[in-house]
Amino acid sequence: MQHKGWQRFFFRGKRLHPIWRTLIYLLGLLAAEVALDLLVALVYVGTLILAGRPPMDALGVLTSGRLPYPILLGTGLTRLTGALGLALLLGRFLDREPMEMMGFCRARAGRDGMTGIVLGLGTMLALGGTRLALGWATADRGLGTLSSLLLDAVALFPLALAEEVAFRGYLLRALAGWRGPIVGVTVTSLLFALFHAFNPNPSWLAILNIALAGVVFALAVERSGTLWLAVGYHFAWNLAQGPLLGMPVSGMGWEGLLALGTGGPALWTGGAFGPEGGLLATVVLLLSLPVLWATTRRRATVAGVCRRQRAAAEARFGPLPHLHYRLDVERRFFDDIARSVERGDREGEVVLLLRHGDGRLLLHTKSFYPTNAYRLPSGGIRHGEPVLAAARREVEEETGLALGGAHPLGLLTYSLRQGRGRLFFHSWLVIGEVEGEPVTDDAGERIAGFRQVPPDALPQVATRLRALPPEWAGWGHFRALAHDAAFRWLGEEEHTAETELA
Incomplete structure (x- = not known):
C-alpha cells in the first residue's frame, strides 16, 4: 500500500507508523504504572491504617528508601500485568504480529533463562568480589535470611520480566523493525535509563550504566x-545485587544475606545508588559484552531470525504484507520441521513464484506426494543466509534456472501445533523471473514433474492442496496458505503498479 502526503506521517504500509506505536505504548505503560503503583501503595497504607497504625507513620513507610515486601511484590505483579497486557493488545491490533515475534519462545525458556541467570549472577559476583579484593567492602553477615532471599526472588522476577517485555519485547521489536537493530537498541536503552532516572539518589554515571545494561539485555535478545x-540476566543481576550481597538496587536499600554496603569511593562503587552508579559497573558491563556474544553464538530462534530478516527486507524494499496463522499439523510434518530447525538446516523457508515471460508461474510435484499434488516450489533458508540468496540457490537446485529481478512479495508466519508441541515457522514469498525449461539434477529433491499455470489459477491449486487425503491434510492446508497469499498479494502489487502509472 502506497501512502501519499500526510498519510506517510501516520502509516507505514497497512500498519500505524512505528513512531506512533512506540508513543502509544510508552504513554500507556507510563499511565498504567503510575495508576497501578498508586493503587498498590494506597491499598497497603490503607491496610496499615485499618490495623491501627497512625496515618503519618503509615505514609512514612513509602518514603523510607526501602520498599515493604507487599508493595514490592504488588508493584512487580501489576507492572507485569500492564506491560504484558499492553504489549499483547498492541501486538494483536496495531502490529498484527504473533507473540513469538516479541521473544516468547516456550521451548527456549528454560535453557535461555538459566543461561541468563548464570551470566547475571557471575557478573554481579565479579563486581562484589572486586570490591572485596580492593578493600572497599567486607563480607559481613547481613540481616537477610534464606527465606527472605526466596521471597525477594519471587518479587523481583515479575519486575524484571515486566521491564524486559516493555523495553526489549515490544519497543525493541517495533523500533528495530523500522530502523534496524542499532537504532532499536540505542533508543530502548536510553528509554530504559530514563525510566530509572527518578529512582532515589541518581547520578549521570548511574543513568549511563543503566543505559549500558539496557544494551547488554538488548544484545541478549537480538542474539538469542x-x-x-x-x-x-536482569533478574539474577538484581537478586545478587540486593538480596544476596546487600547492596542498593538502583537507589533502593536492601537487606541481604551479606552486607557489602556502600563503602569505598562513590565514583567506583556508586554510593547510595548502588553498584549501577559506579565505574566498577561500567567496567563489568563492558567486559560482559564479549562473553554474551560468545555465549549466544548460533542460538537465535526462528522467530528472532524472522524479525531480523523482516527488518532487513523492509529497509530495502519498504513495508511488506504479513499474515499469521495457527495450524494443527501431522506429527510427521511437525517433527520434520522441528528437526531441521534444531539442526540449523532451516531458519524459515522461501516459497518461489517463478514467473516466465508470459506471466505464468511454475509449479512442481514430487515422487512421494499424493497424485496431482502440484504446488509452488519452496526451500529452506540456511543459517545466516539472506532471503534472496536462499531463493536463488533453491531455484538453481530445483530447476537449474537463474532467478532474475527477485524481490520479496510478503511474509507468512505460523504457530504450528501438534499435541502439546508448539513451533514457530515462517515463509517468505519471493517472486522473480526465469527463462527456459526447468531441469533438476538433484536426485535428493525427488521432483517428479513441473507445470506452468497463470496466477489466477493459484486459488484452484490451493483448493486441491486442501483436499488431499487425511494423512496429508495438515501439510496440504499449510501449503495452501502460501498460494492464497500469493494470489492476493500479486493482485495488490498489480493494482499498486497501475496506480503509480496513472
Whole structure:
C-alpha cells in the first residue's frame, strides 16, 4: 500500500507508523504504572491504617528508601500485568504480529533463562568480589535470611520480566523493525535509563550504566531471539545485587544475606545508588559484552531470525504484507520441521513464484506426494543466509534456472501445533523471473514433474492442496496458505503498479 502526503506521517504500509506505536505504548505503560503503583501503595497504607497504625507513620513507610515486601511484590505483579497486557493488545491490533515475534519462545525458556541467570549472577559476583579484593567492602553477615532471599526472588522476577517485555519485547521489536537493530537498541536503552532516572539518589554515571545494561539485555535478545536470556540476566543481576550481597538496587536499600554496603569511593562503587552508579559497573558491563556474544553464538530462534530478516527486507524494499496463522499439523510434518530447525538446516523457508515471460508461474510435484499434488516450489533458508540468496540457490537446485529481478512479495508466519508441541515457522514469498525449461539434477529433491499455470489459477491449486487425503491434510492446508497469499498479494502489487502509472 502506497501512502501519499500526510498519510506517510501516520502509516507505514497497512500498519500505524512505528513512531506512533512506540508513543502509544510508552504513554500507556507510563499511565498504567503510575495508576497501578498508586493503587498498590494506597491499598497497603490503607491496610496499615485499618490495623491501627497512625496515618503519618503509615505514609512514612513509602518514603523510607526501602520498599515493604507487599508493595514490592504488588508493584512487580501489576507492572507485569500492564506491560504484558499492553504489549499483547498492541501486538494483536496495531502490529498484527504473533507473540513469538516479541521473544516468547516456550521451548527456549528454560535453557535461555538459566543461561541468563548464570551470566547475571557471575557478573554481579565479579563486581562484589572486586570490591572485596580492593578493600572497599567486607563480607559481613547481613540481616537477610534464606527465606527472605526466596521471597525477594519471587518479587523481583515479575519486575524484571515486566521491564524486559516493555523495553526489549515490544519497543525493541517495533523500533528495530523500522530502523534496524542499532537504532532499536540505542533508543530502548536510553528509554530504559530514563525510566530509572527518578529512582532515589541518581547520578549521570548511574543513568549511563543503566543505559549500558539496557544494551547488554538488548544484545541478549537480538542474539538469542528470545526474551528469556535477558529476563534471566536482569533478574539474577538484581537478586545478587540486593538480596544476596546487600547492596542498593538502583537507589533502593536492601537487606541481604551479606552486607557489602556502600563503602569505598562513590565514583567506583556508586554510593547510595548502588553498584549501577559506579565505574566498577561500567567496567563489568563492558567486559560482559564479549562473553554474551560468545555465549549466544548460533542460538537465535526462528522467530528472532524472522524479525531480523523482516527488518532487513523492509529497509530495502519498504513495508511488506504479513499474515499469521495457527495450524494443527501431522506429527510427521511437525517433527520434520522441528528437526531441521534444531539442526540449523532451516531458519524459515522461501516459497518461489517463478514467473516466465508470459506471466505464468511454475509449479512442481514430487515422487512421494499424493497424485496431482502440484504446488509452488519452496526451500529452506540456511543459517545466516539472506532471503534472496536462499531463493536463488533453491531455484538453481530445483530447476537449474537463474532467478532474475527477485524481490520479496510478503511474509507468512505460523504457530504450528501438534499435541502439546508448539513451533514457530515462517515463509517468505519471493517472486522473480526465469527463462527456459526447468531441469533438476538433484536426485535428493525427488521432483517428479513441473507445470506452468497463470496466477489466477493459484486459488484452484490451493483448493486441491486442501483436499488431499487425511494423512496429508495438515501439510496440504499449510501449503495452501502460501498460494492464497500469493494470489492476493500479486493482485495488490498489480493494482499498486497501475496506480503509480496513472
